[in-house]
Amino acid sequence: MPSDYILTLSCEDRPGIVSAVTTELAGIGANIAESNQFWDHATNRFFMRIAMQTQKGTQRDDVERALKPAIERFDMRTSITTTAQKPRVIVMVSKFDHAMRYLLYQIQVGWLEAEVVAIVSNHEDSRRFAEQEGIPYYYWPVNKENKAEQEEKLLGLVQESGADLVVLARYMQVLSDKLSRRLYGKVINIHHSFLPAFKGAKPYHQAHERGVKLIGATAHYVTPDLDEGPIIDQETERVSHAMSVDDFVATGRDIESRVLGRAVRLHLERRVMLNAHKTVVFQQ
Incomplete structure (x- = not known):
């Protein structure tokens, strides 16, 4: 069965954030089911939530490794959680x-x-x-x-x-x-x-x-x-x-x-x- 994950991130807003994240996710075959984003003009902070479905066998560590270049480039605070387990x-x-x-x-x-x-x-x-x-x-x-x-x-x-x-x-x-x-x-x-x-x-x-x-x-x-x-x-x-x-x-x-x-x-x-x-x- 495919694995479902939710990614949340925040960082200082600048061009290229969405592109960097979605490109890396596409690289591991992740399908984005829902995407939300918000730019707080007062603090210049960017917030994003992505719900995704990944290919069979994809682990949380795989998603983290794929996103590492984008995380380091934009100095993101991120959280990746699985929907397979009930909170x-x-x-x-x-x-x-x-x-x-x-x-x-x-x-x-x-x-x-x-x-x-x-x-x-x-x-x-x-x-x-x-x-x-x-x-x-x-x-x-x-x-x-x-x-x-x-x-x-x-x-x-x-x-x-x-x-x-x-x-x-x-x-x-x-x-x-x-x-x-x-x-x-x-x-x-x-x-x-x-x-x-x-x-x-x-x-x-x-x-x-x-x-x-x-x-x-x-x-x-x-x-x-x-x-x-x-x-x-x-x-x-x-x-x-x-x-x-x-x-x-x-x-x-x-x-x-x-x-x-x-x-x-x-x-x-x-x-x-x-x-x-x-x-x-x-x-x-």
Whole structure:
């Protein structure tokens, strides 16, 4: 069977990048199934994503060797991943598990290509659901005294399970600066607000008090700066003065689930590229 790979690259923009890359790929008989590119005029950075199908027996190293001249010529940052293996995901959750359940359902029906290798929580609430799904469940309560210890456990679990991504599906704990840096670009959080407004706890209550007419949710990468990581996806929905805080929360649950699901899919399909404090998102 042929092998499928996804190439992502970034470098300083100048003429000849696309030609150099596609010529080398053609040389090993790769067929380009999808190509996206973007030039950030402000930073003069060029971003590209290529999904390709290669000839039978082509290995990842073969693709890397073929691209080496172009990589060195343009000083590219590249990543080559295979689509033959499902990405492995760790989901972290507290008491509200709607976003987690949505992710698992989308995996079940095939919309998300991923394998959840563990569920980590600081509460026991979701254990029964995890056991029903046959997913290992780790109950790690967090307080000031054991926070560092629990985060070391998480790092160990990431390494042991080979997880490609950690998803904070309404995990109501702030990760330390140290952990955020070590897993930079590999942790996605869903914040129940349309950032940058209403950061921190109880954003729906803040929004209700301010009488907003739109509420939303934001999926972003986790950084040491609380709720300020590069944004992957957002969505809003109209609300009114006649709605209660509970109505806001119920509306938000649906938005959160959809936004997180899209963000996780975009990340796993290598459609999100970091661009300083922003992201380049190549939609299908």
